[in-house]
Amino acid sequence: MSDTTISKEEVAHVASLAKLAFNDDELVQFTTQLGDILNIFNTLAEVNTDDVQPTYSVTKNVNHLRNDIANNWEQKQELLSNAPLSSAGLIKVPAILDGEGE
Amino acid sequence: MTINYFEKDIIALNKALANKEITATEVTEATLNNIDKVDNKLNAFIITNPEEALKQAKVIDDKQDFSHLLTGIPLALKDNLSTKGIQTTGASHILEGFKPVYDATVVEKLSQAGAISVGKANMDEFAMGGSTETSYYKTTANAWDQTKVPGGSSGGSAAAVAAGLVPFALGSDTGGSIRQPAAFNGIVGMKPTYGRVSRWGLFAMASSLDQVGPFTRKVLDNAQVLNTIAGFDEKDSTSSNEEVPDFTSKLTGDVKGLKIAVPKEYFGEGIDSKVAATVKAAIAQLEAMGATVDEVSLPHTKYGVAAYYIIMASEASSNLQRYDGVRYGYRADDVKNLEDLYIKTRSEGFGDEVKRRIMLGTFSLSAGAYDAFFKKAAKIRTLLIEDFNKVFADYDVIVGPTAPTVAYGIGEEVDDPTAMYLADVLTIPVNLAGLPGLSVNAGFVDGLPVGLQIIGKPFDEATVYQTGYAFEQASRLFETLPDLAKDY
Numbered sequence: 001m002s003d004t005t006i007s008k009e010e011v012a013h014v015a016s017l018a019k020l021a022f023n024d025d026e027l028v029q030f031t032t033q034l035g036d037i038l039n040i041f042n043t044l045a046e047v048n049t050d051d052v053q054p055t056y057s058v059t060k061n062v063n064h065l066r067n068d069i070a071n072n073w074e075q076k077q078e079l080l081s082n083a084p085l086s087s088a089g090l091i092k093v094p095a096i097l098d099g100e101g102e
Numbered sequence: 103m104t105i106n107y108f109e110k111d112i113i114a115l116n117k118a119l120a121n122k123e124i125t126a127t128e129v130t131e132a133t134l135n136n137i138d139k140v141d142n143k144l145n146a147f148i149i150t151n152p153e154e155a156l157k158q159a160k161v162i163d164d165k166q167d168f169s170h171l172l173t174g175i176p177l178a179l180k181d182n183l184s185t186k187g188i189q190t191t192g193a194s195h196i197l198e199g200f201k202p203v204y205d206a207t208v209v210e211k212l213s214q215a216g217a218i219s220v221g222k223a224n225m226d227e228f229a230m231g232g233s234t235e236t237s238y239y240k241t242t243a244n245a246w247d248q249t250k251v252p253g254g255s256s257g258g259s260a261a262a263v264a265a266g267l268v269p270f271a272l273g274s275d276t277g278g279s280i281r282q283p284a285a286f287n288g289i290v291g292m293k294p295t296y297g298r299v300s301r302w303g304l305f306a307m308a309s310s311l312d313q314v315g316p317f318t319r320k321v322l323d324n325a326q327v328l329n330t331i332a333g334f335d336e337k338d339s340t341s342s343n344e345e346v347p348d349f350t351s352k353l354t355g356d357v358k359g360l361k362i363a364v365p366k367e368y369f370g371e372g373i374d375s376k377v378a379a380t381v382k383a384a385i386a387q388l389e390a391m392g393a394t395v396d397e398v399s400l401p402h403t404k405y406g407v408a409a410y411y412i413i414m415a416s417e418a419s420s421n422l423q424r425y426d427g428v429r430y431g432y433r434a435d436d437v438k439n440l441e442d443l444y445i446k447t448r449s450e451g452f453g454d455e456v457k458r459r460i461m462l463g464t465f466s467l468s469a470g471a472y473d474a475f476f477k478k479a480a481k482i483r484t485l486l487i488e489d490f491n492k493v494f495a496d497y498d499v500i501v502g503p504t505a506p507t508v509a510y511g512i513g514e515e516v517d518d519p520t521a522m523y524l525a526d527v528l529t530i531p532v533n534l535a536g537l538p539g540l541s542v543n544a545g546f547v548d549g550l551p552v553g554l555q556i557i558g559k560p561f562d563e564a565t566v567y568q569t570g571y572a573f574e575q576a577s578r579l580f581e582t583l584p585d586l587a588k589d590y
Contacts, residue, residue: 004474006465018419018464019426020457021449034461036520041408041466044478047485054480055487057310057340058536059297064339078187078203084433093428096440 003042105132106590107266112323126159126174133176145240146262150221173216178262178271181222184303192228192305193237196451197431206303208331223258235516236455246584250509253283260287263317271317278529281541285504285553288543290324296536297342300335308417311533321571325349352568358392361497367403368502376547381503384544400489410530412479419463487535504541504553538563542570543579
């Protein structure tokens with residue numbers, strides 16, 4: 001199996017998936033650093049895991065059922081006061097589509 | 103009045119409070135004064151909260167009920183633990199000014215016990231780092247040598263306790279972030295079993311690995327804090343309903359017949375020879391006290407770093423999607439539309455280490471890499487767990503170094519991410535397997551502390567503490583104090 005590597009174009013693509021923007025210098029730096037780290041990741045290919053089940057969590061506790069009682073209704077003002085911009089009791093964001101106005 | 107946490111442990115403080123020798127208000131004021139006087143050398147705190155702390159102290163003094171050991175005892179909280187109405191940033195620019203609307207469960211439990219949080223401790227941004235240098239706000243120094251890093255990511259919590267600013271602190275540990283700074287600062291740090299302590303209100307980094315745990319100068323104090331914060335919480339579905347025992351129950355100083363396993367891989371390549379010698383001397387001490395010691399093998403140890411960084415980064419890239427500039431924290435200016443707001447806010451709000459991990463995680467989960475990386479790492483995780491299970495079939499605890507080196511110089515490694523990642527090799531497997539792990543001081547190399555790591559079976563923190571306590575009481579290394587102690 002050949003080792004996984006990453007190109008500058010792929011780094012730019014991953015950045016767009018992750019909602020991050022890099023300038024050209026940053027892109028070069030991240031490509032080098034991510035490449036070095038992928039070299040460490042590639043060592044896993046040495047291990048035969050054909051008959052091994054993956055572990056995604058070490059606990060058997062995934063869901064605990066409880067009564068559906070709402071007890072945090074009084075937080076609206078505190079929540080809104082953390083928002084960078086709010087208006088009429090709602091969080092305000094810029095236009096979803098390009099263009100004039102809101 | 104002045105107070106000195108090198109002389110008074112939690113039991114002594116509790117006695118003094120119950121006997122009215124001091125009041126909770128005096129203790130709180132003295133602690134805040136110490137921080138004012140000493141923290142300019144350390145930068146352990148992002149903020150202190152004197153107003154809230156003194157208000158709580160007054161309530162405690164009015165009530166005069168010191169039946170809980172932690173009542174009136176000051177502490178520091180890592181800044182990724184939510185505190186209602188008090189700024190909590192995770193040391194990130196993106197959460198500057200954020201005031202949570204609820205307390206983390208561990209914060210609520212300590213508050214109900216009457217413990218008094220005096221401030222929020224510095225850390226690596228979103229707990230990503232091993233030196234506390236990735237914090238947006240400040241660089242924290244080591245309590246023993248202010249030119250050295252305090253370790254990380256819970257470096258502020260560890261330095262604050264080691265410097266005697268507070269008698270205890272809470273941190274979080276995803277891949278070593280409690281144990282390694284405890285080692286670098288010569289104190290006691292416990293990463294409990296996954297599920298032992300509620301994660302509700304802890305900023306999520308890697309949800310299958312994160313745990314909250316205590317820092318103290320001594321093992322007995324540590325076990326007492328864990329007694330208070332452990333237990334099932336309906337707000338964290340992964341918290342365990344296993345019975346919580348008294349974690350001090352086995353602190354007798356006796357380790358006769360205890361079966362200790364020493365993995366040969368923990369003394370392999372990359373481990374500083376003086377660190378290895380110090381830890382081996384500590385193990386010899388435990389053997390001289392009547393424990394049996396055998397060398398064992400954990401053959402997949404060297405793959406732990408790769409498996410961990412894939413799993414951690416994947417989970418973190420997903421968890422950190424919530425920071426988008428809409429509901430709280432930093433929001434970028436001059437944006438064209440909502441998509442632009444997300445991208446600009448995240449690009450300006452996150453530091454480089456956080457971006458690196460988001461990128462690694464997003465890549466590891468992407469269509470072309472999922473099987474080769476994410477799923478492969480999850481399979482390696484199974485093999486690492488099986489390694490531990492085999493050893494624990496015959497042994498009570500596994501013992502080795504906590505970190506490959508002592509604390510290094512500030513600025514020395516922060517620009518070399520791969521070197522930083524590889525330094526986590528000894529702590530990471532414990533998180534991947536969900537086991538409890540403790541670091542206690544094993545001795546000193548060139549004046550800097552060395553960590554002895556003690557790893558236990560799931561939910562057997564009591565035996566881990568037993569081992570650490572026996573060594574601590576025999577070695578009495580806690581009597582050696584950092585130079586900062588002279589400032590009190």
